[in-house]
Amino acid sequence: MSQIIVEKNSRIFKKDNKQFFYLADTCWSAFTNITLEEWEYYLNLRKTQGFNVIQINILPQWDASGTELNYYPLPCDDSFPKIFKFTEFNQEYFDRARHMCEMAKEKGFELALVVLWCNYVPNTWASKMFSKMSSNNIMPYEFIDKYIEKVNETFSDLNPIYVISGDTDFDGEDTKEYYLKAANKLRKLAPDLLQTLHIRGRLEVIPEEFIELIDFYMYQSGHNAENPAMPYLLAKNFYEKYPAKPIINSEPCYEQMGYSRNMYGRFYQFDVRRAAWMSLLSGACAGVTYGAHGIYSWHKIGKRFGLGIGEGFDSPNPWNDAVKYPGAWDYGYIKYMLDLYGIHELIPIDKIMNSTDDIRMASTRGEDKILIYVPANTNVRIDKNLSSYDIKIIDMVSKNVFIPSVEVKDEKTTIYMHSFEKDVVIVMRKK
Missing domain, CATH: 3.20.20.80 (Glycosidases)
Known part of the structure; x- marks a missing residue:
């Protein structure tokens, strides 16, 4: 057994x-x-x-x-x-x-x-x-x-x-x-x-x-x-x-x-x-x-x-x-x-720039995939250039998928607000 x-x-x-x-x-x-x-x-x-x-x-x-x-x-x-x-x-x-x-x-x-x-x-x-x-x-x-x-x-x-x-x-x-x-x-x-x-x-x-x-x-x-x-x-x-x-x-x-x-x-x-x-x-x-x-x-x-x-x-x-x-x-x-998404071990990342600890971020080894949990809707600012990633937002209520607007400036990334009412997981995969 x-x-x-x-x-x-x-x-x-x-x-x-x-x-x-x-x-x-x-x-x-x-x-x-x-x-x-x-x-x-x-x-x-x-x-x-x-x-x-x-x-x-x-x-x-x-x-x-x-x-x-x-x-x-x-x-x-x-x-x-x-x-x-x-x-x-x-x-x-x-x-x-x-x-x-x-x-x-x-x-x-x-x-x-x-x-x-x-x-x-x-x-x-x-x-x-x-x-x-x-x-x-x-x-x-x-x-x-x-x-x-x-x-x-x-x-x-x-x-x-x-x-x-x-x-x-x-x-x-x-x-x-x-x-x-x-x-x-x-x-x-x-x-x-x-x-x-x-x-x-x-x-x-x-x-x-x-x-x-x-x-x-x-x-x-x-x-x-x-x-x-x-x-x-x-x-x-x-x-x-x-x-x-x-x-x-x-x-x-x-x-x-x-x-x-x-x-x-x-x-x-x-x-x-x-x-x-x-x-x-x-x-x-x-x-x-x-x-x-x-x-x-x-x-x-x-x-x-x-x-x-x-x-x-x-x-x-x-x-x-x-x-x-x-x-x-x-x-x-x-x-x-x-x-x-083939995600096994997740390593916490301290790159969220928002003035809260409630937004949590982690990646796989090698950072080929990154997840961010956002409990309340906001623009998410990250101290990392994420231009090489495909980024999607999954609504944790409906499980619908949202393609966000993303801006990279001065090696920092902003993922703009989604249209869902509650919490989401942002899924990022290297292109």
């Missing part, structure tokens, strides 16, 4: 000796909340949209929506929220999870499986929050080996990417010890499988102990409306400050997610599309992850959402509405467009 690999000092993934653009959807609560019939429908739709990776939490997601299903990996009572007994495993849970993964693989998806979400690990923001509720689910340190062996036994022959941490910060030494133990144990049992960390939103630092251990970087620009620059600032940070490895924005704002911290408002199609393009052209070119509010928690009509704690997101629509949000098609179009 072929698998995704990362070559030394590379910014992209490869599979079967070809570039692999990681286009993931977020379905954290798959193993606990989704019926097999729903799973079949979901996978078929995402496949038609061009997705090739599904991100799933192996253990129950702490903020999954309510469910009538009764699938749990460990013994627990009828309390709410569930408190697990870290003794023996519920084999039925792991057999079913395995079957769901096999279904995804048969349809051509890769798996990105989160091993230990932060609420299962001491001294993270989530475990501290739950300790105040007297409902702590911290996994005993001595149980980690047994759990990792079960994970390896259940999933490793399917060649998943192992996402060792979920939404985590690293404020405590014991937090690092937990994740180091899990990562090292999995590396010993499954040495050829890729590992990474899913870190807390807007976090820009990975502890030094993990840099050589992980194969690529995941950051999340997150769901805070007060930080709209995070998609490109975090990409730039990991691109410039860390050893060369693939970078992915693994959790940009989810479509129709309520703003975090109980702030009124939601992210819509434009917002999630903006986050994707800004990430890709700022250093995080290995791929991108989409998310829809109502999908990650697999919400159903009449069921509770969340626990009333955490970042305080507003309620979602049910999954069968959320799965049809239009932003998913925009993410599929990104992959299609990059394939169409």
Whole structure:
């Protein structure tokens, strides 16, 4: 069975000796909340949209929506929220999870499986929050080996990417010890499988102990409306400050997610599309992850959402509405467009002369192709002579193509305004 690999000092993934653009959807609560019939429908739709990776939490997601299903990996009572007994495993849970993964693989998806979400690990923001509720689910340190062996036994022959941490910060030494133990144990049992960390939103630092251990970087620009620059600032940070490895924005704002911290408002199609393009052209070119509010928690009509704690997101629509949000098609179009133009690695270029950082620019090696993302219409001024390029503007709403007026003066180029209403990508190819 072929698998995704990362070559030394590379910014992209490869599979079967070809570039692999990681286009993931977020379905954290798959193993606990989704019926097999729903799973079949979901996978078929995402496949038609061009997705090739599904991100799933192996253990129950702490903020999954309510469910009538009764699938749990460990013994627990009828309390709410569930408190697990870290003794023996519920084999039925792991057999079913395995079957769901096999279904995804048969349809051509890769798996990105989160091993230990932060609420299962001491001294993270989530475990501290739950300790105040007297409902702590911290996994005993001595149980980690047994759990990792079960994970390896259940999933490793399917060649998943192992996402060792979920939404985590690293404020405590014991937090690092937990994740180091899990990562090292999995590396010993499954040495050829890729590992990474899913870190807390807007976090820009990975502890030094993990840099050589992980194969690529995941950051999340997150769901805070007060930080709209995070998609490109975090990409730039990991691109410039860390050893060369693939970078992915693994959790940009989810479509129709309520703003975090109980702030009124939601992210819509434009917002999630903006986050994707800004990430890709700022250093995080290995791929991108989409998310829809109502999908990650697999919400159903009449069921509770969340626990009333955490970042305080507003309620979602049910999954069968959320799965049809239009932003998913925009993410599929990104992959299609990059394939169409034969674009693999993208190198950020700091040549935009406009008085904003929101216009992002990147090129292929050798600069035979250049992309510029323009979120709001304006004349784009570039500190480079682009007279040798064929220049077109693609509307990200209609996907219509516009031939712009271009002026080159004093070795600087101005690409004049287009006629579209929202964001565009300017595509330049050397003649």
